[in-house]
Amino acid sequence: MNPYVTAGYSAVLVTLAVYAAWLVIKSARLRRAILKAGSTEAGGRA
């Protein structure tokens, strides 16, 4: 395989995979934080 082709495809796939993973992790963390805040509020009210 041409090394430039390998480098080009790798750059695209790795960058997109890293960005996608960051998005998924960030989204999951925020969701957990919202759920935690919601349960704390509900506990406080009870």
Place this chain on the structure above:
Amino acid sequence: MTTTLVRKAVGVTSLALVAATVVMGLFVTPPDVVQGNLARLLYVHPPVAWVAYLAYGVTSIASGLYLWRPTRSLKWDRIAVASAEVGVVFTGLTLVTGSIWGRPAWGVWWTWDARLTTTAILFVLYLGYLALRRIPLSPETRAKRSAVAALIAFIDVPIVHESVVWWRTLHQGATVATLGANTKVHGIMAWTLLLGFIAFTMVYIWMAMVRYRVETMSAEIEAHQLEAWEAERMAEADTSDAAIGRLLDPGTRAPDEVPTDQGVAPR
């Protein structure tokens, strides 16, 4: 629930389409008569550049809708930032893949060619847009300023696209737009290029959806934290008022202050 399902479906579809593009681009399509295997890079470079245009187009439409009073809503601001961030990622990939292709084709990694330079300016403009959003301001002020910045930055998109027509450039002219009945591109090469466009567009849609969700949840948490902070300040203010009241009227005692004969608290 439906949104989650749609997001998951788009994610799985885009993953499958990207995998198909890679397989087709690397193993199924024949090498080009002139460029040989190097032409395989062209199954990813024009599609990622197209996605960058698309992302900035969505950002400018959403920004315009935010600035227009009848449709003003922070939802448009969140769509604008979600799309712009994905656009910056794809613009970076456009520059990188173009540079990797340029080294063997032109003999240089970079040259101050009109297409390359205007694309680099586009990248910096939208990085500036994202930096502008980091300035601590009220959500409304931030949204308004960012929307204006996004619309100004979008002026560069048609300049990038037309740069190969307006100036003598090293970069080749419009290729995809000239694909028609008289094209000499091998059928499977043209189909693979089309597949690349569809695959990366789907990736953009998925990423923009998830990024929008992140932005919405961040805003929710920010609002929640602000409420908690306000409640804390209110409680502090009440305590201070009570203390001032006791100072002004010594006859009034707080419930936890136990009076003693000598005025000294018992051990």
